[in-house]
Amino acid sequence: MKTPGSIFLTGPMGAGKSTIGRQLAKQLSMSFHDSDHEIELRTGVDIPLIFDLEGEAGFRKRESEVIDALTRLPDIVLATGGGAILDPENRERLGNRGKVIYLHTSVDQQLSRTARDRNRPLLQTRDPRTTLEELLAVRDPLYREIADLVIETDGMRVRDVVRKIIQLLSQETPD
Numbered sequence: 001m002k003t004p005g006s007i008f009l010t011g012p013m014g015a016g017k018s019t020i021g022r023q024l025a026k027q028l029s030m031s032f033h034d035s036d037h038e039i040e041l042r043t044g045v046d047i048p049l050i051f052d053l054e055g056e057a058g059f060r061k062r063e064s065e066v067i068d069a070l071t072r073l074p075d076i077v078l079a080t081g082g083g084a085i086l087d088p089e090n091r092e093r094l095g096n097r098g099k100v101i102y103l104h105t106s107v108d109q110q111l112s113r114t115a116r117d118r119n120r121p122l123l124q125t126r127d128p129r130t131t132l133e134e135l136l137a138v139r140d141p142l143y144r145e146i147a148d149l150v151i152e153t154d155g156m157r158v159r160d161v162v163r164k165i166i167q168l169l170s171q172e173t174p175d
Contacts, residue, residue, distance in 0.1 A: 006071065006098030007169075008078045010085055010143050012136055014110035015103040016153055016161065017079035023162045025077035034079045038066045056083075064090055071097040082135070085142040095146040101165060102147035104140075107132045109154045 007024065009017040018034050025032035039062050040046055050059045064087050070078050071093045078098075084090050094100050105113075110132050144150065149168055153161055 006074065006076050006078065007165075008071065008080060008094045008098045008100045009103055010080050010094065010100060010147065011082065011103035011153075012105060012110055012132070012139065013082040014113035015082075015105040016113070016158065017103055019158055020103060020153075020161050020165075021077045021079035023158055024165055027162055027166060028077070030075050030077050031073075032077045032079075033070050033073070035063060035066050035070060035084060036079075036081045038070060039063060042066070060087060063087075068093055082139070085139060085146065091142065091146050099148050099169070100146045102143040102150045103153050103161070104143070104150055105153045107136060 007028075007030070009021050009024075011017055018037075021034065022032050024030075036047055039050070039059075043050060043062065047059065050062065054062075060083065063081055063084055067080065067084055067087075067090045070076065076098075080090075080094070085094070107129060111129060114128070149165070151161060151164060151168075156164075
């Protein structure tokens, strides 16, 4: 399959963006990047500490800078943070610089996948379900606004999601 250019994975936390992104990049012989990981590399600290020291606004500013830099790279697979699409500039950059794939998943699936993950500052609350429902209500329309493809990931294995993405991309990308 001819490479479709850069591929940007969006979706809520727990949708599998990083795991699916790594496998997709491997299958397509592309480099993989994770915006959250890049932020941690650049700052030398983990995301919860950035939230503690700078708040969500400070983190989002760093995230926007990283998204701008990474989306300029040619032929990559990028896993974005769940809230990256909140910034209109990020949505514009993602939408204009590559193929955007929204990995949609239910709140139940998100809870299952993030239950023991302490690296998610927005879920350090008494009621993670309500938090996830509120986040999805705000973010789902934004994910859909810029998505070239929407993939339902509930109950699917990583390799099946990757296979489906490649199949859909190959229908759009002439050899």
